[in-house]
Amino acid sequence: MDNIDKIALKAVTSIEFLSSKEIIQNRRISLKYSGHFNNYNGNIRYSKNIIQFNLSREWKNVDEDIQIGLLQSLIVKMTKLRSISTSEMKLYESFMKGLSKYAKKHDFDPQLEESYKRINERLFEGNIEKPNLVFASESFHKLGSYEYSTDTIYMSTIFKDLPDSEQKFLDYVMYHELLHKKHTFKIKNGRHQAHTTAFRHDERKFGMLESELNTWLRKKKYSLKRLLGF
Numbered sequence: 001m002d003n004i005d006k007i008a009l010k011a012v013t014s015i016e017f018l019s020s021k022e023i024i025q026n027r028r029i030s031l032k033y034s035g036h037f038n039n040y041n042g043n044i045r046y047s048k049n050i051i052q053f054n055l056s057r058e059w060k061n062v063d064e065d066i067q068i069g070l071l072q073s074l075i076v077k078m079t080k081l082r083s084i085s086t087s088e089m090k091l092y093e094s095f096m097k098g099l100s101k102y103a104k105k106h107d108f109d110p111q112l113e114e115s116y117k118r119i120n121e122r123l124f125e126g127n128i129e130k131p132n133l134v135f136a137s138e139s140f141h142k143l144g145s146y147e148y149s150t151d152t153i154y155m156s157t158i159f160k161d162l163p164d165s166e167q168k169f170l171d172y173v174m175y176h177e178l179l180h181k182k183h184t185f186k187i188k189n190g191r192h193q194a195h196t197t198a199f200r201h202d203e204r205k206f207g208m209l210e211s212e213l214n215t216w217l218r219k220k221k222y223s224l225k226r227l228l229g230f
């Protein structure tokens with residue numbers, strides 16, 4: 001047995017509830033680091049004969065207990081065994097939250113930077129440190145996202161070069177993503193919970209209805225289609 005497989009075995013057997021169950025019986029438990037993932041991602045494959053963990057290469061250099069916490073989170077998510085929370089899982093959670101503090105800041109799109117400045121002044125009293133700010137692809141359903149491990153906000157390109165009267169829609173999504181940075185997340189039953197009650201409470205401070213944004217999105221989609229001759 002590989003040394004890294006020992007990490008996997010330890011992760012599985014140290015969840016008390018699991019070790020007594022048949023989940024791990026007769027299954028080969030192993031762990032692989034692979035270049036197929038970005039950042040600190042990973043997954044679990046599970047069949048009659050194996051439990052296979054696959055983690056990004058970055059994990060190789062991370063403390064063993066934190067890795068175990070991730071593996072346990074993956075198991076809990078897979079088996080839907082609620083209410084399991086180990087000390088390693090808590091370590092993993094704080095590790096992921098802490099990553100954004102040490103991420104390199106080097107990518108700032110000027111238009112997004114302006115939006116960030118407006119929101120930071122108006123709604124955070126200037127207290128939110130600037131994350132990386134980049135445009136992603138053109139999407140009408142994924143408007144923006146925040147990646148903790150690199151401290152980066154990705155914004156759909158549909159918000160590029162808006163007239164002044166429409167900047168508020170970009171600002172609204174910017175605010176949402178900055179709230180993710182502020183609130184970080186909780187892990188419950190192996191899932192990341194981000195849109196908590198406190199998050200939604202804060203979100204309303206922007207003073208715009210989601211329906212307003214949706215109406216704008218519909219118009220935008222229509223005008224883009226016409227532009228492209230669909």
Ligand SMILES: [Zn+2]
Nearest residue numbers: 176180194195
């Ligand atoms: Zn969100």
